[in-house]
Amino acid sequence: MDTTQLLKGVLDLAVLAVLRAEDGYGYDIMRRLRAAGLEEIGDASVYGTLRRLFNAGLLTTYVVPSEEGPHRKYYALNAAGRDQLDRSGKVWRAFASTMDSLLDDRGVAA
Amino acid sequence: MDTTQLLKGVLDLAVLAVLRAEDGYGYDIMRRLRAAGLEEIGDASVYGTLRRLFNAGLLTTYVVPSEEGPHRKYYALNAAGRDQLDRSGKVWRAFASTMDSLLDDRGVAA
DNA sequence: ACACGCTACTTCGCAATGCGAGGTAGCGTC
DNA sequence: GACGCTACCTCGCATTGCGAAGTAGCGTGT
Numbered sequence: 001m002d003t004t005q006l007l008k009g010v011l012d013l014a015v016l017a018v019l020r021a022e023d024g025y026g027y028d029i030m031r032r033l034r035a036a037g038l039e040e041i042g043d044a045s046v047y048g049t050l051r052r053l054f055n056a057g058l059l060t061t062y063v064v065p066s067e068e069g070p071h072r073k074y075y076a077l078n079a080a081g082r083d084q085l086d087r088s089g090k091v092w093r094a095f096a097s098t099m100d101s102l103l104d105d106r107g108v109a110a
Numbered sequence: 111m112d113t114t115q116l117l118k119g120v121l122d123l124a125v126l127a128v129l130r131a132e133d134g135y136g137y138d139i140m141r142r143l144r145a146a147g148l149e150e151i152g153d154a155s156v157y158g159t160l161r162r163l164f165n166a167g168l169l170t171t172y173v174v175p176s177e178e179g180p181h182r183k184y185y186a187l188n189a190a191g192r193d194q195l196d197r198s199g200k201v202w203r204a205f206a207s208t209m210d211s212l213l214d215d216r217g218v219a220a
Numbered sequence: 221a222c223a224c225g226c227t228a229c230t231t232c233g234c235a236a237t238g239c240g241a242g243g244t245a246g247c248g249t250c
Numbered sequence: 251g252a253c254g255c256t257a258c259c260t261c262g263c264a265t266t267g268c269g270a271a272g273t274a275g276c277g278t279g280t
Contacts, residue, residue, distance in 0.1 A: 002119065002236095003201070003205060004119070004235095004236080004266095004267060004268070005118045005119020005120075005236070005237075005267085006118070006119045006120065006201070006202070006205050007266085007267060008115045008116070008118030008119060008236090008237080008238095008265080008266060008267070009112070009114070009115020009116045009118060009265085009266080010115075010116065010209060011266085011267070012266095013209070013213075014209065014212055017212045017213050018212065025228075025229090026228070026229065027227065027228050027229080028228095036208060036211065036212050037204075037207075037208035037211070037212075038208060041267090041268095042267070042268050042269070043228090043229085043268090044230090044231090044267075044268055044269070044270090045266085045267045045268060047228095047229065047230070048266075048267075048268085049266090049267085051230095052266085066227085066228085066275085066276095067276090068227075068275090068276070068277090069226080069227040069228065069274095069275055069276055069277095070227065070228040070229070070273095070274060070275050070276085071228075071229085071275085072227095072228070072229095073228085073229070089213050091113070091116070092116070092209065092213070093213075094147075095113060095116050096206045096209070096210070097147075098146060098147035098148060099120060099123070099124065099202065099206070100206070101146065101147070102124055102127045102128065102146050102147075103123075103127050103199050103202065103203075112265095114237095114238055114239070114264095114265080115238085115265070115266075117237085117238060118236080118237060118238070118265090118266080118267095119236085119237080121237080121238070122237095135257075135258090136257070136258070137256065137257050137258080138257095151238090151239095152238070152239050152240070153239095153257090153258085154238075154239055154240070154241090154259090154260090155237085155238045155239060157257095157258070157259070157260095158237075158238075158239090159237090159238085161259095162237085176246090176247095176256085176257085177247090178246090178247070178248090178256080179245090179246055179247055179248095179255080179256045179257065180244095180245060180246050180247085180256065180257040180258065181246090181257075181258085182256095182257070182258095183257085183258075
């Protein structure tokens, strides 16, 4: 029902994954995440996550003025960020695999 | 990194899945979850989850005295619990699939 | 001119939840 | 009788996603 709790601890990973493809600013990242399937994501969540990741030293940032609206604060992965993405991705896969085996144990109707 | 945040909102599902296989009491469920791969899970998390699920009307409970130690408080899925397991399982699969596609670098850049 | 809506970022405080720490207790073994 | 395993419970904290609100640039329609 509620994707909120499922996002806990995974939003970091999702944002890192999105940034791997291309640098982005908050509003854009939010749209990309929604387009990817995380449709219920809130903007405050994304901005908060970006801030956390930046404070953790995983991102660099630069501001680009826009003629189509307010300025845009771009974020980009640095080496530590790519490393973290790699490691978190593996943790995620292992975790997801564990959950899948739990669910498949006697077949939740899929 | 930390499986703690990954468990958020999924522990309910994991416990329901374990109980589908067979009735169980807290300590036993904890061991089964650890055996299944969630090795870092704490006992307080399991007991808390069981209480939440019970209060949500998804479980029934009965106490069985044991000659090998303290009494055991068994929990079992009821109809609502099986229903919830079914629905949460689907939500999980959809969510996991979304995350996988993000990590596989599809659905965002493409 | 003014309202509206989209873009874009920020701050505040709340709600949910896993977990550590601590406590109680039965039972067997050394 | 100290230790260790089983088995349960309570308390309070840390993390984190989110809603609500605010600020602000810009374009369109009336």
